[in-house]
Amino acid sequence: MKAIIVDDEVAARKVLRERCATEQDIEVVGEYADAQSALAALSQQVPDLMFLDVKMGKISGMQLARALDPGSAPLVVFVTAFDRYALQAFDVNAADYLLKPFDRQRFGTMLQRVRERYAARNSSNYQIAAATLAELQRLSQGRVEARPRLLAETGGALHMVDVAQIELVTANHNYVTLTVGKESFYARSTLIQAEDSMRSQPMLQINRSCIMNLNHVRQVSRTARGDYVFVLGCGTTVTSSERFRPKVRARIGLFIVGGGSKD
Numbered sequence: 001m002k003a004i005i006v007d008d009e010v011a012a013r014k015v016l017r018e019r020c021a022t023e024q025d026i027e028v029v030g031e032y033a034d035a036q037s038a039l040a041a042l043s044q045q046v047p048d049l050m051f052l053d054v055k056m057g058k059i060s061g062m063q064l065a066r067a068l069d070p071g072s073a074p075l076v077v078f079v080t081a082f083d084r085y086a087l088q089a090f091d092v093n094a095a096d097y098l099l100k101p102f103d104r105q106r107f108g109t110m111l112q113r114v115r116e117r118y119a120a121r122n123s124s125n126y127q128i129a130a131a132t133l134a135e136l137q138r139l140s141q142g143r144v145e146a147r148p149r150l151l152a153e154t155g156g157a158l159h160m161v162d163v164a165q166i167e168l169v170t171a172n173h174n175y176v177t178l179t180v181g182k183e184s185f186y187a188r189s190t191l192i193q194a195e196d197s198m199r200s201q202p203m204l205q206i207n208r209s210c211i212m213n214l215n216h217v218r219q220v221s222r223t224a225r226g227d228y229v230f231v232l233g234c235g236t237t238v239t240s241s242e243r244f245r246p247k248v249r250a251r252i253g254l255f256i257v258g259g260g261s262k263d
Contacts, residue, residue, distance in 0.1 A: 001118055002045075004030040006038040006064065007053035007079060008247075012100065016051050016079070019107050025115070034250070035059035039067060047074045048118060051098070054080045055199075057247075058254050075114055150197055152178050152185035161185050163198045167216040167232045171209040181234050204251050206230070207241035220252060228252065 003026050005016050013031050020026045029047060032038040034057050038050075054061040065076055077096040096110050149160045161178055168179035171191040178185040178194075187194070195203050195211050202214040212230060219231035228240040228248050240248045 001026050001048040001075075001114075002029045003027065003049040003051065004032065004038065004041065004045075004047045004074075005051045006032045006035065006056075006061070007051070008033050008056045009053070012053065012079065015101075019104070023111065026111075035061070035064040038064060042068070046072055049077065049114060050074045051077050051079055054078055057251060075117055077110060077114065148200070150178070150187065152187040154183065154185045159185060163201055164213075164215070166198065166201070167213050167234050168236060168238065169194045169198070169203075169211045179232075179234060179236060204248065206238060206244055206248055208243070210238055212238060214251075 003020060005013050005028060007013050007016070010033075013033075017028050017031065020028050026049070029045065030038075030041050032041060036059060039059075052061040052065060061078060065073075068074075068076075075096070077098060079098045079100060081100050096113050098106065098110055148164075149162050150166075151158055152161050153159070161180060165180045166178050167181070168177075169191065170177045170179070174188060174190075175186050176189045176191060176194045178187065189197075191205070191209065191211060195205070198213070203211050204214055205211040206228065212232065216233045217230050218233050221229045223229060223239065225242075227242065227245060230238050230240075232238070
């Protein structure tokens with residue numbers, strides 16, 4: 001089976017590539033960090049298997065799978081960060097998935113299912129994947145709707161903060177600061193946890209300790225070295241780092257009239 005890996009995390013792609021390398025009947029023929037690149041590649045090649053991250057940038061794994069031609073779609077193995085309890089809800093659909101982080105045994109179980117479907121070579125593959133997509137989306141939306149507000153502290157009191165009003169989240173040791181206009185709220189959390197709780201918003205990490213809500217960006221400029229400078233509605237200015245520059249550039253490019261990013 002010829003396989004491609006679509007995941008925006010370098011480490012995740014590496015793990016999948018190394019796992020596949022130990023299997024004699026699987027050849028990885030492509031790796032892509034975003035759905036757009038994968039879609040472009042799929043017009044040139046027809047893989048048998050696709051490892052697909054559910055949560056990526058502008059185009060999610062769900063959207064990518066829906067864009068596939070049902071007649072020629074590869075087997076899809078979703079790579080997710082959903083908790084095990086949620087996964088049980090669609091495991092009855094016999095859908096393939098890998099829960100990050102996964103071990104060798106789970107990878108082997110997944111491959112057994114994939115090989116059985118590949119041997120069958122029938123059109124039910126895409127329908128099974130589509131059923132999983134629908135269930136993943138339902139679970140994802142349920143989680144989003146369940147967290148429209150976050151509990152955070154300021155002035156010695158706890159407040160319910162509307163996630164849509166949060167402009168900026170900055171990490172500070174074991175806490176994060178939530179910026180809402182001129183106010184600051186504090187919560188015991190990591191930056192990753194905070195971003196997950198705000199998945200209903202278009203969040204973008206621009207440096208190691210900062211994620212911002214793109215709905216509140218009012219101005220964008222560039223430094224001499226190419227980093228991005230953002231001015232938010234609250235008046236706060238934040239700058240991207242070199243490490244996150246490619247990701248930021250790709251995301252900002254989506255807002256350019258006519259499409260396509262410009263350096």
